[in-house]
Amino acid sequence: MTDPAGLRAMYTRGTLDEADVADTWVAQLRLWFDxxxxxxxxxxxxxxxxxxxGADGQPTVRTVLAKGIDERGIVFYTNYESAxxxxxxxNPRASAVFVWLAHQRQVRLTGPVSKVDRAATEAYFAGRPRESQLGAWASPQSxxxxxxxxxDELAAAVEARFTTGDIPAPPNWGGYRLAPVEVEFWQGRPGRLHDRIRYRPVGDAWVRERLAP
Ligand SMILES: Cc1cc2nc3c(=O)[nH]c(=O)nc-3n(C[C@H](O)[C@H](O)[C@H](O)COP(=O)(O)O)c2cc1C
Known part of the structure; x- marks a missing residue:
């Protein structure tokens, strides 16, 4: 096995300075995301x-796809009966992180989570490929x-049920929005002296602070 202790990367792809970042986390995230x-x-x-x-305090992490990014937060879609x-x-709170290793960057968002309104879920679901729509109906996620x-039998049964016409969003499937109260942008730097800029709300503005790496 490759010894992970021997792996070393040089973090030289960029820098991040308080003076250069956008006024709001969403403007900065849009720049990095683009x-x-x-x-x-x-x-x-x-x-x-x-x-x-959950209530037992045991954290669990998994990958999901962000399907909306705006000043209200980050939207992802999933099964409403999943783990x-x-x-x-x-416990309607979460933390999420984008990691773009090719750019030696990560962005962490932390805050309360709520379901998006049903109309938003239905609009998003309607634009998904039919195969994904069927999958959402078929899978008792988690x-x-x-x-x-x-x-495969569950999938076949769903396919037989929806042979033609539009497929509605399953009632147990939809979006959540994480509305961050803290967003941290991380840019790798040499010598482990990385740049970390955190946004947190104070009144109507987002205060930007540098954190030690
Ligand atoms: C690249 C990638 C993208 C994924 N996107 C989603 C997603 O958008 N929604 C989702 O429910 N699961 C997605 N998954 C699967 C989840 O990681 C996870 O297995 C699933 O949601 C069940 O999680 P849970 O049992 O913790 O609720 C994705 C997995 C990967 C690796």
């Missing part, structure tokens, strides 16, 4: 790792399934 999305070296630029913890949904039902064959 840079990531324009670079073929960045796979799934909208992937975020989403950490939740993450159960966590969010018990539950134990007996076998791959059992899952």
């Amino acid at each position: 840079t990531a999305a324009a670079d073929p070296a960045v796979l799934e630029p909208n992937a975020i790792q989403l950490a939740t913890a 993450k949904a159960r966590d969010l039902g018990e 539950r134990v399934v007996a076998s791959r064959a059992a899952l």
Whole structure:
């Protein structure tokens, strides 16, 4: 096995300064996100790792795709009966991180999470490929399934049910919005002296502070 202790990368791709960042976290995120999305070296630029913890306090993290980014927060879509949904039902707060390793950058967002309104879910669902729409109906996300064959049977049953016409959004599927109260931008620098700029709200403005790496 490759010894992970021996792996070393030089972080020299960029810098981040209080004087250069945008006034709001969303403006800064849009800049970095556009840079990531324009670079073929960045796979799934909208992937975020989403950490939740239910009433028992046990954190769980998984990847989801950010499908909306605006001043209200980050929107992702999932099954409302999944493990993450159960966590969010018990404790509607989360932390999420974009990691763009090709750019030696990460952005962490932390704050309360709420369901998006149904119209937004339905509009987003209507634009998904039919295959993904069927998958959302077929999968009892996070539950134990007996076998791959059992899952394929569920998928076949859904396909038989929706042979023609539009497929509605499943009632147990939809969006969540993480509305950050703290957003941190991280740019790798040499010697582990990385740049970290954190945004937090004070009154109507977002205060920017440098954090020690
Ligand atoms: C690149 C990538 C993108 C994913 N996007 C989503 C997504 O947008 N929504 C989702 O529910 N699961 C997505 N998943 C699957 C989740 O990571 C996870 O397996 C699933 O949501 C069940 O999580 P849970 O049991 O913790 O609720 C994605 C996984 C990967 C690796």
